[in-house]
Amino acid sequence: MLGVHGLTRQYGEVRAVDGVTFEVPAGKMIGFVGGNGAGKTTTMRMIMGVLAPNAGEVTWGERPVTRADRTRFGYMPEERGLYPKQGVLDQLTYLGRLHGMSQGDANGRAKELLERFGLGHRLKEKVEKLSLGNQQRAQIIAAVLGEPLALIMDEPFSGLDPAAVDQMADLLREHTSRGVPVLFSSHQLELVDRLCDGIVVLHKGKVVAQGTSDELRGNAPLRFVMTLTGDAGWVRGEPGIKVLDLDGATVELEPESEELAQRLLTEAVSRGGVREFSRVRPSLSEIYREVAAA
Template sequence: MLELQGLTRRYGDVTAVDDVSFTVPAGAMVGFVGGNGAGKTTTMRMTMGVLAPTSGQVLWGGRPAGRAERSRFGYMPEERGLYPKQPVLAQLTYLGQLHGMTRAAAQDRSQELLTRFGLGERLTSKVEELSLGNQQRAQIIASVLGDPLLLVLDEPFSGLDPAAVDQMSELLREHTAAGVPVLFSSHQLELVDRLCDSIVVLNAGRVVAQGTSADLRSGAPLRYRLTMTGDTGWVRGRPGIEIVDLDGPSVLLAPVDEQAAEQLLSEAVARGGVREFSRVIPTLSEIYREVAIA
């Protein structure tokens, strides 16, 4: 298990990451979301040991992560790391060797994954000769070579088409099924919602929300949609009810509690013509806007 405890990183008077704490359990996929400049990349760099924290620590298996442990972490950096003028298979083979694989094993595994993801005919192509999506495929392959203990991926799905997203999602699930913790950042919130066991939301360097999708939704404001055959303007001024949006026969409500919602429903039924009265479950995007966008 990966555990971040109070990670903080300052640059002079600027605090880029401020007391960030969360865990990535074995076999779990954790989505790391936040706007540009929220501190996600800095946090990942500290996790990998690329940056030293001003304070706090990174634990692996309950102990401080050192060079030996981090050498077995798979990492996909924000700025990527493949050399554009080198052939893709030769480069991946070399990276596999850096992770402790024999040259033969690294080449076989690299060729297997490149073929699996549609690059079997581009083994000798230079990285710069590949499309951006294929470069991304090769970069993700580089991060999973050498049986990593942990995967830390900065925007791994950026630039991928839907088919490639499905392929890479399957690859990550294979690793979590084998007990590997996966932490990845993404601006694609629907994808994060679909793939991840839990989510960490960062804003201005601080964790502003974390938990499963269900946890985050359960903490969202209570809202209901009422739709009737006639106008719903009569809802205005009802005690314990705030109107979020009203458009003729449909109104979005924010009751103070469930009792206020039930009382409003009883009145609506008495008036007749109720077509819908349902709890509005927010999307992850809506939750994110609530907690991370001022």
């Protein structure tokens, strides 16, 4: 398990990261979300030892993380870190050797992954000659090349087409299936919702929410959509019911409790037919906006 405990980073008067605490369990994929400037990249750099925290610590298992541990972590920075003038295969082989692989193992594993992700015919190509999407593929391959103990990835899906997103998601799942903890940040909230076992929401340097998608949604207000056979205007006068939107026979509403929702449904049935009465599940984007505004 990768643990983050009270990480804090100060730049002059600005506290970019303020007591951030969360865990990335073995074999789980955790999504790290937040707006620009929320502190995600700074937190990831502290996890990797690129930046020193002003307070707090990172743990690996039950002990403080060491430099040797970090050597075995796969890291993908948001800014592509590959050398533009160097050939793709040579560069990946070199990076594999930095992770402790032999020349032959690094070269063979790099070829295998490049073939898998459609770059097998461009092994000698300079990185600068690749499209942005293919550069992103190469950067992800660099992160996973050395059979990492953990994966820390900053915006790994940026610039990828839908097919490449699915390929990379499968690659990450292969690592979690072997017990590797994976932390990645993304602005693509619906993708995070689909892929991740847990979510950490950062806002202005602080963790403002964390948990599974269902747990985060469980804290959202009760919200229903009801469609009647006749006009729904009468709902506006019902006590304990907040009408969010009303369009003829359809009304979106927030009751103060489940009991009031059931009473409203009973009342609607007594007044005539009910075509629909369903709970509205907020999207992760809506949840983020609510917790960030709190």
